[in-house]
Amino acid sequence: MSDNYLILIPTEPTWTPDDTAADKAGTIVAELTPDAEEVEGFILDEVEFFDAGDNFESVKCPHCDADVTDWWSGAMDRANELAFGDLGVSMPCCGRPSSLNDLVYDMPQGFAQFAITVTEPGIEQLDDATLRRIGEALGHPVRAIWQKV
Ligand SMILES: [Zn+2]
Numbered sequence: 001m002s003d004n005y006l007i008l009i010p011t012e013p014t015w016t017p018d019d020t021a022a023d024k025a026g027t028i029v030a031e032l033t034p035d036a037e038e039v040e041g042f043i044l045d046e047v048e049f050f051d052a053g054d055n056f057e058s059v060k061c062p063h064c065d066a067d068v069t070d071w072w073s074g075a076m077d078r079a080n081e082l083a084f085g086d087l088g089v090s091m092p093c094c095g096r097p098s099s100l101n102d103l104v105y106d107m108p109q110g111f112a113q114f115a116i117t118v119t120e121p122g123i124e125q126l127d128d129a130t131l132r133r134i135g136e137a138l139g140h141p142v143r144a145i146w147q148k149v
Helices: 018-033 069-081 128-138
Strands: 002-012 040-052 056-058 088-090 098-100 104-106 108-119 142-149
Touching: 002 018, 018 040, 018 108, 018 128, 056 069, 128 142
Parallel strands: none
Antiparallel strands: 002 108, 002 142, 040 108, 056 104, 088 098
């Protein structure tokens, strides 16, 4: 048996909400996942990487669509040494600038200093309108990460 998590993070890695906004967004998420084991929102001391676990397949360049999965793990190691304080990268495929947070992850992954995690959410997707609603409650657009471990 694998464990499933839904993790909602702001699209901007260093952005964090105030308590009121975090509670409001957490309430909406809890209503959307009535069968979940646990819904929890938290602010971290530093930016952390939230991965998709077994749902992770590949990474592509947001500019030219090249598969950069092999290059990516080295880029992650280098960024990790700087505690993810600088996510800027120069893409190996086309040389254009990007951010590790803005690569095309299949399935989605990302960096954040705030997250709402749902343990065993009991749902498998959220539509764009629902994600927008969570983002409006939080005060910043969010990204959904479906993590299987
Ligand atoms: Zn490229």
